[in-house]
Structures are given as C-alpha cells and as structure tokens.
Amino acid sequence: xxxxxxxxxxxEDPALVKGAGNYVADVARGSASVRFVRSPVASGTILGVEKxxxxxxxxxxxxxxxxxxxxxxxxxxxxAIEQPVLPRDRVVFAGQAIxxxxxxxHATAEDLAEQVFVDIEPGDAxxxxxxxxxxxxxxxHEQASTNVLVExxxxxxxxxxxxEQAAATIRMEIRSRRQAAMxxxxxxGVAQYDRVTGRVxxxxxxxxxxxxxxxxxxxxxxxxxxxxxxxPDVGGGFGQKMSLFPEYIILVWxxxxxxxxxxWIEDRRENLMASTHSRDQAFTVTxxxxxxxxxxxxxxxxxxxVGAFSxxxxxCGVEPLMALAELPGPYAVKEYGARSRGxxxxxxxxxxxxxVSRPTLTFxxxxxxxxxxxxLGIDPxxxxxxxxxxxxxxxxxxxLIYDEGxxxxxxxxxxNAIDLPAFRERQKREWERGRxxxxxxxxxxxxxxxxxxxxxxxxxxxxxGYEIVDCTMDPSGNVxxxxxxxxxxxxxxxxxxxxxxxxxxxxPQMVKVISGDTDATPYGWGTFASRSMVIAGGASKxxxxxxxxxLKVIAAAILESDPDNxxxxxxxxxxxxxxRSVPIAELARAAYHQSHKFPSVGAGLHENAIYDPAxxxxxxxxxxxxxxxxxxxxxxxxxxxxxxxxxxxxxxMIVDGQIHGGVxxxxxxxxxxxxxxxxxxxxxxxxxxxxxxxxxxxIPTIEILHSYTMSNASITKAKGVGxxxxxxxxxxxxxxxxxxxxxxxxxxxxxxxxxxxILDHIRGKRTA
Amino acid sequence: xxxKVNIALRVNGKSYAIAVEPRRSLADALREDCGLTGTHLGxxxxxxxxxxxxxxxxxxxxxxxFAVQVGETEVRTVEGLxxxxxxxxxxxxxxxxxxxxxxxxxxxxxxxAAGALEADPDISDDELREVLxxxxxxxxxxxxxxxxxxxxxxEMRK
Numbered sequence: 001x002x003x004x005x006x007x008x009x010x011x012e013d014p015a016l017v018k019g020a021g022n023y024v025a026d027v028a029r030g031s032a033s034v035r036f037v038r039s040p041v042a043s044g045t046i047l048g049v050e051k052x053x054x055x056x057x058x059x060x061x062x063x064x065x066x067x068x069x070x071x072x073x074x075x076x077x078x079x080a081i082e083q084p085v086l087p088r089d090r091v092v093f094a095g096q097a098i099x100x101x102x103x104x105x106h107a108t109a110e111d112l113a114e115q116v117f118v119d120i121e122p123g124d125a126x127x128x129x130x131x132x133x134x135x136x137x138x139x140x141h142e143q144a145s146t147n148v149l150v151e152x153x154x155x156x157x158x159x160x161x162x163x164e165q166a167a168a169t170i171r172m173e174i175r176s177r178r179q180a181a182m183x184x185x186x187x188x189g190v191a192q193y194d195r196v197t198g199r200v201x202x203x204x205x206x207x208x209x210x211x212x213x214x215x216x217x218x219x220x221x222x223x224x225x226x227x228x229x230x231x232p233d234v235g236g237g238f239g240q241k242m243s244l245f246p247e248y249i250i251l252v253w254x255x256x257x258x259x260x261x262x263x264w265i266e267d268r269r270e271n272l273m274a275s276t277h278s279r280d281q282a283f284t285v286t287x288x289x290x291x292x293x294x295x296x297x298x299x300x301x302x303x304x305x306v307g308a309f310s311x312x313x314x315x316c317g318v319e320p321l322m323a324l325a326e327l328p329g330p331y332a333v334k335e336y337g338a339r340s341r342g343x344x345x346x347x348x349x350x351x352x353x354x355x356v357s358r359p360t361l362t363f364x365x366x367x368x369x370x371x372x373x374x375x376l377g378i379d380p381x382x383x384x385x386x387x388x389x390x391x392x393x394x395x396x397x398x399x400l401i402y403d404e405g406x407x408x409x410x411x412x413x414x415x416n417a418i419d420l421p422a423f424r425e426r427q428k429r430e431w432e433r434g435r436x437x438x439x440x441x442x443x444x445x446x447x448x449x450x451x452x453x454x455x456x457x458x459x460x461x462x463x464x465g466y467e468i469v470d471c472t473m474d475p476s477g478n479v480x481x482x483x484x485x486x487x488x489x490x491x492x493x494x495x496x497x498x499x500x501x502x503x504x505x506x507x508p509q510m511v512k513v514i515s516g517d518t519d520a521t522p523y524g525w526g527t528f529a530s531r532s533m534v535i536a537g538g539a540s541k542x543x544x545x546x547x548x549x550x551l552k553v554i555a556a557a558i559l560e561s562d563p564d565n566x567x568x569x570x571x572x573x574x575x576x577x578x579x580r581s582v583p584i585a586e587l588a589r590a591a592y593h594q595s596h597k598f599p600s601v602g603a604g605l606h607e608n609a610i611y612d613p614a615x616x617x618x619x620x621x622x623x624x625x626x627x628x629x630x631x632x633x634x635x636x637x638x639x640x641x642x643x644x645x646x647x648x649x650x651x652x653m654i655v656d657g658q659i660h661g662g663v664x665x666x667x668x669x670x671x672x673x674x675x676x677x678x679x680x681x682x683x684x685x686x687x688x689x690x691x692x693x694x695x696x697x698x699i700p701t702i703e704i705l706h707s708y709t710m711s712n713a714s715i716t717k718a719k720g721v722g723x724x725x726x727x728x729x730x731x732x733x734x735x736x737x738x739x740x741x742x743x744x745x746x747x748x749x750x751x752x753x754x755x756x757x758i759l760d761h762i763r764g765k766r767t768a
Numbered sequence: 769x770x771x772k773v774n775i776a777l778r779v780n781g782k783s784y785a786i787a788v789e790p791r792r793s794l795a796d797a798l799r800e801d802c803g804l805t806g807t808h809l810g811x812x813x814x815x816x817x818x819x820x821x822x823x824x825x826x827x828x829x830x831x832x833x834f835a836v837q838v839g840e841t842e843v844r845t846v847e848g849l850x851x852x853x854x855x856x857x858x859x860x861x862x863x864x865x866x867x868x869x870x871x872x873x874x875x876x877x878x879x880x881a882a883g884a885l886e887a888d889p890d891i892s893d894d895e896l897r898e899v900l901x902x903x904x905x906x907x908x909x910x911x912x913x914x915x916x917x918x919x920x921x922x923e924m925r926k
Contacts, residue, residue: 009864016871017859019806019846023872026805105800107791184810184818184906185872235808235872236906268811489870489907657866660909688815688904695901696910725909 001570003498003508007653010494011508021233024188024205028263031190034251035109035264037099037116038274039091042125042346042681043138046089049099052115056102058254060086066253067219069244071312072461077151078317079144081344083309085219085246085253091120092140093308093346094681095274100250102262125346125681129282129305132345140308140344147344149306150317152324155337156397162297162335166288170371175750176360178280178305178675179668181353182693185235186266187275189248191255200255201228204248207237208526209486211313211462213518215244216252227252231516234488238665239352240276241488242528244312272691273683277675278353280305281319281360285327287368288335293376293383297335300327300364304357306342307349313462316342319350321458322357325398329358329365330407330445330619331387336397346681352528354662355726359669360751362444366731367749370738381415384443402445403713405619406645411443413643413705414623423625431743436628437638438740442731443621448646448720449534449713450615466612467535468522471500471543473551473605475592477571477585479504479511481543484524485536486516490722491654492532496540498650499716503544504551505568505584522608530618530720533650535611538715542609550601554587557598616713620644620724622663622732628740630762633755635671635737637700644724645707648717655721656704662725664699669726670733671752672698773836779804780848788835794828795819797835798845806846806875810904817903820876820883821845827883827902846875849882857920858882867916869907876903881917889925893918 015021037049037057051057068082086097099116103109126132126140132147140147163169189204206212209229217224234241247264255262266275281304288297302323306316324340342350369387373380385408394402423439430437447454451465470482481500487493493515497508504511514520524536552563555573559566565576574581588605595603625639642659649655672692676684685691710717734753738746741758744765750757772787779802786801793812798804798821810818812831819830822844849856858878861867868874877900884891884899891899896917905913 007866010866013863013868013871014855016868016874017846017855017862017878018850019804019875021806021871023805023808025799025809029800029803029805106796107789182906183872184816184870184904185808186810234870235810236870238906265809268813268816491866491869653866657869657908657912660911661869661907662909664909665906687813688811689813693904693906695904696897696914697901699910702909702911 003501004648004650006498006651008494008498008508008651010491011497012491012493023185023233023235024190024203025265027203027232028190028265031261031263032102032104033106033109034254034262035101035113036097036247037101037113037118039094039096039098039120041091041120041122042094042127043123044091044120045123046087046091046098047119047121050117052112055112057099057116059099060084060088063253065221067221069219069312071310071315073150073315073317074459074461075150079149081141081143081149081310085249093348094683095348097246102254102258127345127347127677127681129280129303129343129345132343133303140346148341149310149344150320150342152321152340154324154398156335159297159299159335159337162288163286163299166296167291168289168372168375170287170289170368170375172285172364172367172749174283174285174360174364176279176281176363177752178277179353179673180272180277180675180691181238181240182691183236183238183240186268186271187241187245187247188265189251190263191251192261193255193259195259199226199228200252201230202248202252203230203232205234205241206231207241207486207488207528209516209518210484210523211526212244212248215312216249219249220253228519231486237488238354239528242314242526243276243351268688269686272675272686274348276311276351277307277348278350279360280350283360283364285364285368287372289372289376291376293372293378293386295331295333295387298328298333300338302338302340304342305345305347305350307345307347309349311349311351314352315460316350317458318352319357323361325400326358326447327361327364328396329362330389330443331365332389332394333397347677354665355723358444358446358727359666359730362442362727363731363734363751366442366735370735371747380441384411388443400447402617403711404709405445405617406707406709407443407445407619410619410643410645410707411441411621414621414641415441417641417703417705418623418625418639436630436740438626438628438736438738440624440732440734440736440739441621442728442735444728445617445619446530446724446727447615448530448618449613451535451612453614464525466610467524467539468608468610469536469539469543470522470608471540471547473504473547473588475589477506477510477588479506480514481511481540482514482521483536483540484522485532486526487532488527490527490532490658491651492527492536495533495650495654496537499537500540500544503541503548506571530722533718534616534714534720535613537718538611538613539609541716542611543607546607546609547605550591550605551584551587553601554590554598555582558582613714616711616719618646618719618721618724620728622728624732624736626733626736626740628737628758633759637667637733640700641703641705642725643705643707645709646721647709647711647714647719649706650718658721659704659725660702662723663702663729664694666726666729667699667733668694669751670730671754674752674754775836777802777835777838777843779843780845790834790836792835793831794833794835794838795830798830804845804847808872808875810872817880818873818876820879820903822879822883825883825886827880846878849878857923858917861916861920865912865916865919867908867912873903873905877905877913885921885924889921891921
C-alpha cells in the first residue's frame with residue numbers, strides 16, 4: 001500500500017486543534033519580560049539616551065564586544081553595510097531598536113520602556129525608491145557613496161536591434177507598493193539560561209534555527225555549542241522569520257549577562273513597523289513584439305527598495321537579483337536586457353516574502369502580454385500560446401535551465417474551466433446593464449527546491465541549499481527522521497512521514513519527524529523558498545532508502561532469499577511473488593540485538609543522507625473572473641481557477657492548502673494590503689485594521705486543477721509548491737480588473753489596485 | 769496600576785482564584801495566570817480574533833476585555849472544547865479537512881464557530897461566512913475553514 005498521493009489528515013493537528021500547541025509565547029511563562037525602545041524618527045543623530053533612575057535598561061554602550069550584523073555578497077557591485085545590534089550614533093528607520101529594558105512582566109516592561117527618553121536630532125530621510133536614486137537625495141549610509149547597495153546587469157547582444165525593429169514596443173512603468181508577510185504569530189523569543197552549563201536555549205519563532213545559532217554565536221563571539229536554538233510551533237513565517245534580527249542577539253546577550261530567563265514577544269505594531277517588509281518595487285520595462293505577437297526582447301530597469309539594512313543571510317540582493325534572473329518567466333525570449341538595483345532607504349528592512357520578486361515579475365510579464373495583445377489585435381490567450389516555452393530543457397538568457405513543465409497545458413486547462421466564449425457573451429450583456437465583469441489570466445513558472453548551485457551563483461557568502469537528514473529505525477520498528485528543514489505550518493512532518501513510510505513499508509504514524517531544534521537535528525537551512533518537500537524530502541527518501549536496503553539484507557538472511565527479491569510493505573518484509581514474510585519490527589530488533597548475525601549490515605539502523613539538487617520549476621496558470629463596482633472601486637472575485645503542475649503530490653490535501661493560502665495572500669497583494677509611510681518616514685499602517693489583510697468575505701472559492709509532469713530534477717518527482725499561489729494571483733486579478741474596465745480604456749500598472757486607485761483611474765477617464 | 773485585585777475566574781467549568789492588576793486583559797489572565805495558553809494573541813487590537821473565547825456563550829475578544837470585568841460569567845476556551853479524548857465536531861472537522869496550517873488562528877476560529885453554531889444551529893451559509901469573517905487566518909485562504917465549520921454544523925445538528 002502506498003501512502004504517497006493520499007490526503008492523509010495531518011499528524012501535526014490533534015495537538016493544535018486542542019490548543020495544546022507550543023508556540024514561543026507559551027514557553028514564556030516565568031521569564032522576565034524584555035521590551036525594546038524604538039526610534040520615533042526615520043533618520044537622525046542620537047544625542048543621548050536618558051534612563052530612568054530604577055530598572056534594567058541597556059543601550060549600545062553596554063554591549064561591549066558585540067559585533068554588528070554584516071551580510072556579505074561576493075559581487076563587485078555589492079556594498080556591505082553593517083547593521084549595529086543597537087545603534088550608537090545614528091538611527092536609520094522609524095522603529096529601529098535603540099535601547100532594551102527588562103522587567104518582571106510585560107506590562108511593567110512597557111511602563112519602563114516609556115520612561116526611557118531618547119534624544120535624537122532628526123535628519124533628512126530617503127524614503128521613496130526613485131527619489132533615493134536622485135542626485136542630492138539624503139544618503140542613508142555614510143559608508144556608501146550612493147543609496148545603491150547592489151546592482152546587477154545583463155544585456156544580450158541582439159537586444160538593441162529587436163527594440164528598434166519591433167512591430168510594437170510596449171513600455172510600462174510597473175509599481176508594486178510595499179507589503180508585509182504578516183504571519184499571524186509575530187516574532188518572539190524566549191532565552192533560558194542554564195546556570196550549570198552556562199548554555200542558553202533560545203526558543204524563537206523562526207524558519208532557520210541553525211542559521212540563527214551561527215549568526216548569534218558569530219556576533220556575540222561565543223562557541224555555537226553554547227547556544228541551542230529551538231523553533232517550537234511557529235505561527236506562520238512566509239519569509240519574515242528567516243533573518244537574523246538584533247532582537248534575538250540581544251535576548252541571548254541579556255540571558256548570559258543577567259543569568260536569567262527572558263522573553264520578548266513582539267507586538268503587532270512592532271511587527272508591522274520594525275520586522276521586515278517586501279515588494280516595494282518600481283520597474284520600467286519595454287517589451288518588443290513582432291507583428292504576429294512574438295516577444296522578441298525585453299528591456300528592464302528594476303529598482304527594489306531594500307530598506308535600511310541588508311538581511312542576513314540572504315542579503316538585500318534577494319529581491320533585485322531574483323528580478324534580474326527571472327523576469328522572463330515562462331516566456332521564451334531570446335534578447336534580454338536588465339539593470340536591477342537594490343536601493344537603501346530610511347525604511348524598515350526588506351526581506352524575503354513568499355514569492356520574492358516574482359509576484360511583481362509575473363505582474364509585469366502578464367500585463368505586458370495583455371497590453372501587447374490589445375495593441376496587436378491578437379487574442380490574449382493566443383499571444384501567450386505563441387510565446388510560452390514548450391520544449392524542455394529550456395535555457396533562458398540568464399542561464400537558468402527549465403526542466404520539464406506544462407506551461408501551455410495548464411493555461412489551456414485554466415481557460416477551459418472558465419468557458420471563455422460564454423463569459424465574453426455575458427460580459428457584453430453585463431456592460432450594457434452597467435455592470436463590469438472581467439477575465440484575467442496569468443501564467444508563471446516557479447523555481448523551487450534549489451540547492452547550493454543557485455545560491456553560489458548569486459555570490460552569497462553563506463551558501464544554503466542542501467539538506468542532511470538522519471533516519472533511524474529503532475528496535476521496535478518505529479522510525480525517527482531528523483531534519484534541518486524547519487516547517488511552520490506546511491504539514492511537512494506528515495508529508496515526510498508518508499514518503500518515508502513508503503520507503504520502509506511502515507505506517508506514517510510510526511514515523512516521527514523531528515525538526516526545529518539545533519540539539520536534535522542535523523545542520524540545515526530551514527524552510528523557505530518552496531524547498532522543503534523537494535530537498536528535505538529527497539534527503540529523507542535517500543536516508544530511508546539506505547535503511548530499507550539493510551532491512552532487505554536482514555530479511556533475505558532470515559528468509560534465505562536474495563535482498564533484491566524482498567519488498568517492504570504493510571509492516572512486512574516479503575519475498576516477491578510468494579507468501580513468505582517476516583515482520584519489519586522483527587528485522588529492526590534483530591538489527592540491534594542480533595547484529596552479530598548480519599556482519600555486512602553492521603549494528604543498528606541509523607543512516608543519513610544529503611540532497612543538494614540544482615532545482616526544479618513548477619508551473620501554473622491562474623484564471624479569474626471579477627466584478628468591479630465603478631461607483632466604489634470595490635472588486636469582487638467571482639471565480640478563481642488554478643491549474644498547476646508540481647509533479648508528484650505527496651499529500652494532495654496539503655498541496656491544495658498551500659495553493660489556497662498563497663492565492664489568498666496574492667489577492668491581498670493585488671487589491672488590499674499596503675504598508676504606508678508618511679512624508680517623514682513614519683509608518684502609518686501599524687495595526688491590522690490599517691494593513692487590511694482580507695477576511696473570509698474577500699477570498700472566493702479557489703478551484704484547483706492538477707497536472708503531473710514527472711521531472712528527473714527531483715528524486716521524489718515532487719516539485720515545490722509553497723509560493724506559487726502568491727506569484728500568480730496578483731497578475732490574474734489585476735488583468736481581470738483591467739478587462740472589466742476596458743470600456744473605459746484603463747490600464748493599471750500598480751498594485752495593490754485599491755478601491756481608491758481604481759476610482760482615480762475611472763474618474764480620470766470620465767473627466768478626460 | 770500595580771495594585772492587584774483578587775478575582776475568581778470560572779473557565780471551562782473550573783474555578784481559578786487569581787490576583788491581577790485591573791489592567792490585565794482576560795487573554796493575559798487566561799494565559800499567564802491560569803496557564804491556558806491555547807488562547808493566542810495575534811494583534812492585541814481586537815482585529816485578528818485569535819484570542820476569541822466564549823463568555824456566557826458569546827464570542828469575545830479576550831484581548832479587549834479586562835479580567836476584572838468577567839465577574840460571575842462562565843468563560844470557555846479551546847481547552848474546554850473536547851470531551852476528554854473525544855474531539856468536538858469542530859475540532860474533528862478542522863483536522864480532517866485541513867482547516868488549519870500553522871494553527872495559530874485555530875483556537876480563535878474554533879471558539880468563534882462554536883459560539884455561532886450554539887446560538888443558531890441552523891445558521892445560513894451567508895450568515896456563517898459573515899460571522900467567520902470576524903477572524904483572520906494567514907495560511908489557509910479560509911477555504912477549508914468554512915468547509916470544516918459547515919460539516920461540523922451538519923454533524924452537530926444530528
């Protein structure tokens with residue numbers, strides 16, 4: 001019996017539905033409370049910090065010997081900026097931690113923090129990505145001569161010629177406004193000091209526990225062995241919980257300094273103004289098309305606002321360099337030119353958020369296709385058909401190799417599900433009645449499960465990518481799988497248990513997956529970038545496979561057969577095509593307690609394996625139908641169809657869940673969520689009532705269609721699926737909004753397409 | 769603000785004699801003083817609903833109510849939903865239908881839905897959606913939450 005492909009209810013859930021989950025704030029009881037005093041201005045010189053007469057208050061002056069955070073990219077165009085754990089002289093964004101207080105409980109800590117007076121001489125702030133590039137803009141970091149911290153360039157030799165000779169050139173100013181990942185659980189850490197060993201255990205709501213251990217140990221100058229990092233149940237991350245933050249460094253420093261247990265649980269206001277942001281991007285893009293709609297070349301100038309610092313370990317190159325490498329997406333384009341800059345400003349730091357750049361890249365390409373189709377008088381589906389990659393492997397102008405996918409087929413499936421001809425008839429009737437319905441499509445591919453080659457190519461000083469998995473079958477025949485990936489809601493423990501169960505012929509319930517504890521798991525890179533199923537899955541399959549081989553040798557010896565004739569299934573090692581078998585639990589016991597009988601196997605059943613793939617591309621197409629209320633600017637999504645291809649689905653229910661959640665965030669990106677700063681650099685969106693995450697009323701039923709391309713780029717044949725929903729949805733929804741408003745002749749190149757922005761467009765056309 | 773007040777909270781049928789500052793929220797009292805950490809805090813602004821509990825059967829944002837306001841009322845939290853090892857229909861349907869991913873919003877949704885279904889077992893789908901839109905989830909896209917609640921409602925009507 002195979003467990004792969006079954007929608008097994010998650011093994012994680014019984015505890016979670018009973019309220020017995022163990023999130024970081026749940027281990028905070030009994031700890032003293034830590035609170036940060038944050039900068040009220042975007043830019044300024046610190047003149048002094050006045051502490052109250054009583055209470056524990058610490059500033060940069062107290063942190064002797066603590067280094068700064070300095071993420072490195074080995075690129076000549078990268079300017080490495082050091083982020084002080086607490087600043088001594090200057091603040092560079094509103095919300096930056098300046099001092100830290102410790103008190104018996106949270107409320108008292110807040111009282112104490114309010115008594116700390118920070119004297120700052122405000123300075124000029126650079127806030128907007130394009131203004132920060134202008135001559136005369138305030139310079140955020142004195143060490144850099146401009147605000148550009150990273151700049152990638154590429155230009156193929158034939159681009160100028162196709163731009164000149166094209167039948168149509170489509171030039172667009174694309175703007176993605178700033179957004180935040182907004183996990184429902186904020187950041188937080190609990191540092192526990194062990195008086196016997198001097199070790200600190202840091203429980204933290206993070207995606208990369210090993211990386212955090214390394215980063216904190218480096219900055220504090222302590223051995224990594226003195227620190228244990230545990231990611232307990234984590235209430236969502238979406239990229240926001242990957243980076244090394246000053247708050248965690250200070251928590252560990254304080255626990256060692258004060259020799260006591262301490263907790264910092266971020267509040268929502270801090271989370272929205274001072275954790276990380278994303279997607280603040282401005283692109284100027286020109287597409288060159290032939291008369292028959294072939295995309296001949298793309299020329300792009302892309303600016304990403306990376307905020308005040310560079311995030312560790314992935315650096316501020318993450319958005320701009322992803323943009324540089326992946327703009328053409330699923331479309332075959334020979335000539336490509338791009339300049340992509342990461343621009344520092346006096347705003348909260350940019351860090352990865354589910355999709356990283358690709359929501360904006362897909363928005364760019366998909367808007368371009370629709371505009372070109374209209375300009376050239378070609379059907380929008382047909383123009384995509386003429387340009388989508390359909391021979392694999394495909395090499396892009398930036399050197400990416402696309403493994404097998406189903407780009408055209410998924411688009412056709414999504415469109416067929418909508419019944420476009422019938423919709424077009426209805427659309428006309430509705431327009432006549434003053435109701436505005438529109439259809440939108442997006443097609444994209446998503447690089448997933450990429451190992452060290454991809455990160456090395458980016459020039460990262462810290463090159464993540466591989467995963468090591470330890471797999472043990474104990475003498476009772478139960479299995480433990482220790483992984484360096486660190487799931488936080490993805491159901492990875494269930495999916496891996498299904499995968500390992502199939503390798504070993506046991507049930508998933510017998511497979512315990514252990515993650516998120518640096519004392520209990522091999523060094524690994526955590527969970528991000530749609531990587532865990534592919535990479536930790538691949539390593540789990542390899543490690544379990546080694547144990548399966550040993551079990552077969554033992555079984556063959558007991559059954560007097562050949563190991564190649566043994567199948568492991570339903571708890572039995574069975575000779576193929578016979579009814580002779582031995583329980584796997586018996587083999588496990590023999591491996592430990594009768595090991596002298598199986599010298600070629602050695603003692604016990606403990607194996608590990610490493611998997612470090614080059615990467616594999618999933619793909620999908622999102623089709624949507626929306627109605628726009630032209631009086632209010634509100635958009636209602638009537639249908640949303642996802643046709644996706646992620647290869648083998650280990651647990652289809654979990655895959656669908658990833659798509660649902662991604663699409664919901666994508667709809668939020670398309671229509672609602674925005675982090676807004678005022679002209680002085682104060683964050684105005686500091687509650688969820690301001691940031692506007694969608695509720696159940698805004699998110700429609702999401703229909704999902706699957707295709708299953710088998711690619712050799714992944715040894716489990718599973719491709720990553722974590723980010724896709726969010727990559728494709730904004731483009732589909734906004735294309736549908738534009739289509740609905742086509743009687744007005746409106747084009748939208750900015751997201752979110754909020755009601756106000758949509759109304760401004762409509763009014764603009766009406767007055768014109 | 770630091771003078772503590774002695775109060776008795778009745779939670780899930782059990783009495784907790786605790787001393788709290790008047791400014792202590794019900795959520796903090798449940799979590800810190802009663803050790804009932806199943807009630808989660810996602811925003812402390814009353815927006816996300818992760819801290820939803822039932823006070824005399826009505827869904828309440830525990831971050832917006834002071835512990836000293838609770839008085840003689842009966843508070844119910846996620847810890848009181850299952851009967852021993854037997855999951856409440858809502859818990860069971862959330863589990864079987866993948867109504868949760870990270871699980872952080874789940875206790876709030878369970879209590880919100882429990883309050884709504886107990887008040888009106890025959891609540892219409894539209895009303896249910898309206899009620900459930902009180903809370904935020906960042907992982908599931910809500911799809912399987914509404915599915916699970918509808919299935920639980922049907923099961924509870926049996």
